[in-house]
Amino acid sequence: MSEQVSRKLPRRRVSRRSVLQSSAALLSAPLVAKATAAFGQEKLAGTGEVIVCSYGGSFTEKLRKYVYDPFTKATGIRIVDVTSDLATPVIKAMHEAGRIDWDLAFVNPLDAGYLELRQAGAFMPIDYSLWDDEALKGAPESTRFTDVVVAFQNANLLVYDERAFPKGGPKSWADFWNIKEFPGPRGLGANGLVGVVFALLADGVPYKKLWRLTDDEFDRALKKLHEIKPHITKWWVAGGEPIQLLINREYALTNAFDGRALAAIKQGVPIRMVWDGAAISDNYWTVLKGGPNSANAQKFIAFVNRAQMAAAFTQATGYPGPNQNQLKYLPADLTPLISINPDNAAKTVRLDTAWLAAKRADGKANADYLGERWLAWRAR
Known part of the structure; x- marks a missing residue:
């Protein structure tokens, strides 16, 4: 989530692992799907192991208890953990060396090197024939690609302190810009x-016309951001900062990651999430071509995308996988x-990752160009 949404755009200096594991550590214990041979189904049964690269810490600990161990019990296939904050550089090194030591890895489509790896054929086609009907119907086609599949998605959204607005808080990014009706110190991430997305939404750009950004639209966003800049008391960098600053009453409202906010709410922190205009980004499962246990990796992806296991993944990590059929297995207070x-x-608004990674006429990726302009604006 990875919570990263760009390669070179300014962002926090905290590891993706710490962001994810912090959210996972605070969630209430999920119900474990009954792991039996029948649940695993004969076509998922096997032997040996599958090597999965994850983020470590409590994120992986929760996955082991509520996803990995049930997979082993149902199929007979062991999960071997390896950890990496950013998998793509390691995958690239393995791919170039011609020796692939992992079977599965989380990757973000805006990580540096991801597109090159995909274009080089580093990822195997996903075997959707192993998926059960509930998984295929529950996961939208837009989340199921030929050679990657969405593992989980994260949202960057407006969050406010309910104590600051006892008569009702902001409901949109336009309200975030409305200092008169919603006074108080504000935060925005350094990303x-x-x-830019929030500024354009606040300025009235319809969701469906947000992408793909022209230079004029970016100018419009910076002009709108200039209005709110004097009221930003801190441009937060680390993923845990905005929630803590809300708790400390140093912010009245800010943007923050959904997993962080969810974990705080489950602990009784008086904050509220506003979904209008939340920016959504995806993280993918990849099966590495040439890995030692590719067949077992395919079985694991089929298993984790089943509705009950998808629900366990969501409860364990705080970040939902794409299978919408999991909703019937989640606690009513979580949905x-x-x-x-x-x-x-x-x-919500989904980031256009294909456009962000695409090259401009000058050879720069759109994401890099936006990042450079953002840095120049912040420095003024």
Whole structure:
């Protein structure tokens, strides 16, 4: 999530691992799907192991208890953990060396090197024939690619302190810019991409016309951001900062990551998430071509995308996988707080990762160009 949304856009200096494991550590214990041979189904049964690269810490600990161990019990295939904050540089090194030591890895489509790896054929086609009907129907086609599949999605959204607005808080990014009706210190992340998105939404750009950004639209976003800049008391960098600053009452409202906010709410922190205009980005499962246990890796992906296991993944990590059929297995108090809830999903904006990674006429990726302009604006 990875919570990273760009390669070179300004962002926090905290590891992706720490962001994810912090959220996972605070969630209530999920229900473990009954792992039996029947649940694993004969076509997923096997022997040996599968080597999975994850983020470590409590994120992986929760996955082991609520996803990995049930997979082993149901199929007979062991999970071997390896950890890496950013998998793509390691995958690239293995690919160039011609020796692939992992089977599965989380990757973010905006990580440096991801496109090159995909174009070089480093990822195997996903074997959707192993998926059960509930998984295929529950995971939208837009999340199921030929050679990658969405593992989980994260949202960057407006969050506010309920104590600061006892009569009702902001409901949109336009409200975030409305200093008169919603006074108080504000925060924004140092990541320029989502700031641009929020500014354009606040300025009235319809969701469907947001992408793909022209230079004029970027100028418009910076002009709008200039209005709110004097009211930003801190441009936060680390993923845990905005929630802590809300708790300390140093912010009245800010943007923050959904997993962080969800974990705090589950602990009784008086904050509220606003889904209108939340920016959604994806993290993928990849099966590495040439890995030692590719067949077992395919079985694991089929297993983790089953509705019950998808629900366990969401409860363990705080970040939902794409299978919407998991909603019927989640606690009633959790479903209003996650991005795949249909009511929330209808209000979100998905980052156009293909456009962000695409090259401009000058040879720069759109994401890099936006990052450079953002840095120049912040420095003024």
